[in-house]
Amino acid sequence: MIRIGILGYGNLGKGIEASVIQNPDMELKYIFTRRDPLSLDFRSKTAQACHIDDIESKKDEIDVLILCGGSATDLPLQSPKMAEMFNIVDSFDTHAKIPQHFENVDSSAKKGKHTAIISVGWDPGLFSVMRLYSGAVLPAGKDYTFWGRGVSQGHSDAIRRIEGVIDAKQYTVPVEKAVQNVRDGKMPEFTTREKHTRECYVVAEEGADLARIESEIKNMPNYFADYDTTVHFVSLDTLKKEHSGIPHGGMVIRSGKTGLENENAHTIEFSLKLDSNPQFTSNVLTAYARAAYRMSKEGSFGCKTIFDIPPAYISPISGDELRKNLL
Amino acid sequence: MIRIGILGYGNLGKGIEASVIQNPDMELKYIFTRRDPLSLDFRSKTAQACHIDDIESKKDEIDVLILCGGSATDLPLQSPKMAEMFNIVDSFDTHAKIPQHFENVDSSAKKGKHTAIISVGWDPGLFSVMRLYSGAVLPAGKDYTFWGRGVSQGHSDAIRRIEGVIDAKQYTVPVEKAVQNVRDGKMPEFTTREKHTRECYVVAEEGADLARIESEIKNMPNYFADYDTTVHFVSLDTLKKEHSGIPHGGMVIRSGKTGLENENAHTIEFSLKLDSNPQFTSNVLTAYARAAYRMSKEGSFGCKTIFDIPPAYISPISGDELRKNLL
Numbered sequence: 001m002i003r004i005g006i007l008g009y010g011n012l013g014k015g016i017e018a019s020v021i022q023n024p025d026m027e028l029k030y031i032f033t034r035r036d037p038l039s040l041d042f043r044s045k046t047a048q049a050c051h052i053d054d055i056e057s058k059k060d061e062i063d064v065l066i067l068c069g070g071s072a073t074d075l076p077l078q079s080p081k082m083a084e085m086f087n088i089v090d091s092f093d094t095h096a097k098i099p100q101h102f103e104n105v106d107s108s109a110k111k112g113k114h115t116a117i118i119s120v121g122w123d124p125g126l127f128s129v130m131r132l133y134s135g136a137v138l139p140a141g142k143d144y145t146f147w148g149r150g151v152s153q154g155h156s157d158a159i160r161r162i163e164g165v166i167d168a169k170q171y172t173v174p175v176e177k178a179v180q181n182v183r184d185g186k187m188p189e190f191t192t193r194e195k196h197t198r199e200c201y202v203v204a205e206e207g208a209d210l211a212r213i214e215s216e217i218k219n220m221p222n223y224f225a226d227y228d229t230t231v232h233f234v235s236l237d238t239l240k241k242e243h244s245g246i247p248h249g250g251m252v253i254r255s256g257k258t259g260l261e262n263e264n265a266h267t268i269e270f271s272l273k274l275d276s277n278p279q280f281t282s283n284v285l286t287a288y289a290r291a292a293y294r295m296s297k298e299g300s301f302g303c304k305t306i307f308d309i310p311p312a313y314i315s316p317i318s319g320d321e322l323r324k325n326l327l
Numbered sequence: 328m329i330r331i332g333i334l335g336y337g338n339l340g341k342g343i344e345a346s347v348i349q350n351p352d353m354e355l356k357y358i359f360t361r362r363d364p365l366s367l368d369f370r371s372k373t374a375q376a377c378h379i380d381d382i383e384s385k386k387d388e389i390d391v392l393i394l395c396g397g398s399a400t401d402l403p404l405q406s407p408k409m410a411e412m413f414n415i416v417d418s419f420d421t422h423a424k425i426p427q428h429f430e431n432v433d434s435s436a437k438k439g440k441h442t443a444i445i446s447v448g449w450d451p452g453l454f455s456v457m458r459l460y461s462g463a464v465l466p467a468g469k470d471y472t473f474w475g476r477g478v479s480q481g482h483s484d485a486i487r488r489i490e491g492v493i494d495a496k497q498y499t500v501p502v503e504k505a506v507q508n509v510r511d512g513k514m515p516e517f518t519t520r521e522k523h524t525r526e527c528y529v530v531a532e533e534g535a536d537l538a539r540i541e542s543e544i545k546n547m548p549n550y551f552a553d554y555d556t557t558v559h560f561v562s563l564d565t566l567k568k569e570h571s572g573i574p575h576g577g578m579v580i581r582s583g584k585t586g587l588e589n590e591n592a593h594t595i596e597f598s599l600k601l602d603s604n605p606q607f608t609s610n611v612l613t614a615y616a617r618a619a620y621r622m623s624k625e626g627s628f629g630c631k632t633i634f635d636i637p638p639a640y641i642s643p644i645s646g647d648e649l650r651k652n653l654l
Contacts, residue, residue: 017587018585018586018587019585021587022466022467022585023466095654098651099647099651102650119654126460126464126595128653129638131653132639132641132642132649133453133456133638133641135642136614136617136638136641136642136643137453137610137611137614138610139643183600258342258345258602258603258606258607258609258610260370263602264601264602264603264606264607266600266601266603266606267600267601268453268597268598268599269596269597269598269599270457270595270597270598271595271597271598272594272596273510273593273594273596274591274593274594275585275590275592276585276586276591279591280464280585280591280593282585283465284464287463287464290463305649305650306638306654307637307638307639307642307646307649307650308637308639309637311456311460311633311634311635311638312634312635314459314460314464315459315462315463315634316463316466319634319635322459322632322634323425323632324425324426326458326459326462326634327425327446327455327633
């Protein structure tokens with residue numbers, strides 16, 4: 001049994017709990033929290049809640065610690081610190097800061113003789129590895145990543161900060177025609193506006209100036225100004241009823257040519273349709289916890305990414321069975 | 328430069344030649360053939376044609392030998408034999424015999440201290456690794472593989488053996504409704520007939536009994552009897568004009584549930600649309616030749632499959648650049 005610890009019990013941590021239950025070779029041992037451990041309401045009978053201050057005392061009882069904090073402030077500090085004490089997996093997703101995060105985690109994981117796998121999830125994560133596979137297989141080609149239709153937390157938050165807004169939900173939506181042009185192997189060049197649109201569902205205060213709110217959203221630099229944005233004002237009731245989920249998804253598509261005269265075209269597409277973005281991310285993290293456990297047993301220490309992990313290491317199925325049934 | 332040898336110069340071998348040209352870290356050194364080497368018409372200026380009987384004398388000039396023979400009679404003998412002398416990659420695709428092939432190649436590769444990667448291509452190959460990834464990430468789920476629309480060489484050959492048939496081409500076609508049900512997460516159970524149909528384009532001899540030919544095709548056990556099959560009689564001219572390509576493709580779809588109450592549904596889909604089945608397979612083989620080269624340098628000998636290869640090993644891009652640009 002692989003003994004799992006969870007650090008942070010928000011949406012992602014709760015997803016890990018549910019995911020561990022689906023994996024019979026794993027057992028949840030501890031949920032670490034900054035809150036009062038007695039206040040945590042969780043399901044797993046094998047697990048105990050424990051304050052994060054006591055985490056070091058549990059290090060011999062956990063094979064892999066899955067970090068469920070945020071990339072902005074939690075993981076940059078937690079991952080290097082924890083990698084000295086534990087094998088870890090995190091979902092660090094600030095693309096621009098990944099190289100620095102990798103270096104930080106690598107040196108502490110090597111110091112502590114642990115295996116750390118960072119930036120696990122679907123993007124970064126499964127989408128990244130699909131960009132790698134498709135690029136290696138079709139070197140004379142071009143790849144495209146589309147996100148959505150799905151909820152962007154960052155964009156929803158940005159709308160909520162506007163004066164007069166009570167609540168909001170923002171969906172990122174790929175432009176259907178753009179996707180079709182890519183699938184058809186046309187290898188187009190896109191502006192930001194041509195790839196995605198943004199759909200906003202906004203609850204405004206009574207008497208608020210709706211035209212001003214709409215204009216503030218549509219002209220917000222970085223978040224909305226470069227996109228075709230639609231704004232729908234809805235009641236709080238409607239928002240809760242119709243927009244309470246956190247679905248997401250998207251696709252990585254690469255088209256390329258082969259042959260001495262580049263005479264043949266090929267398209268590789270990987271797509272996801274997810275009811276719950278955090279729960280799916282949790283399931284990817286849990287699978288890579290298995291890889292971290294195995295690599296640590298082999299003495300393969302330091303920081304890894306999804307690019308470095310032999311696919312077989314994330315599966316509970318033996319090599320013989322994989323070859324017999326999946327190959 | 329990774330020095331590549333090709334064994335067998337049919338469609339697949341020609342595809343390797345074109346593929347090596349697309350990969351600037353590779354160089355084609357030898358094309359080995361059973362035919363008169365002087366009769367080979369090839370493009371690569373770095374390469375020499377050489378009779379297969381002389382292959383052993385070239386073993387210090389080749390880093391990876393890519394085997395381009397067939398799975399029925401060539402590879403079962405060639406792969407174990409060559410793995411003793413060379414690092415090899417093959418596309419062995421007789422699913423039921425993969426475990427035996429693996430054992431045979433493994434022992435000779437270990438004996439010769441070489442790295443051998445078998446069953447590389449798209450199915451087995453990329454489709455297999457997608458079944459693995461999606462199964463590990465969504466353990467509470469079910470996956471489906473659809474093939475086509477594409478040409479099945481085996482089925483085309485079977486039609487050609489019928490009396491009165493001059494030539495024929497058979498397309499395997501996924502049933503659109505079945506695909507849709509899978510995408511919708513319904514996790515259906517299918518009979519063979521419900522998943523794929525078979526479309527045949529047949530050139531008959533003048534005066535042949537078309538009704539008999541059609542009936543022989545439709546009732547052929549294993550090949551057609553379990554499918555809804557349509558037969559179109561066409562002229563040789565039409566067959567050449569409209570059905571001379573060897574396109575293929577298909578998709579691996581897994582749907583599964585997450586959450587403590589299995590309350591959220593997710594769908595992972597990987598699909599290929601290929602103008603040329605053998606050329607795409609060649610490109611996958613070439614990418615894995617890079618992995619075979621690297622693993623042999625690290626002393627990781629024996630037989631491997633796509634499941635065992637860290638994705639980064641098939642890419643010419645450095646770890647730093649991969650993390651910076653693809654993750």
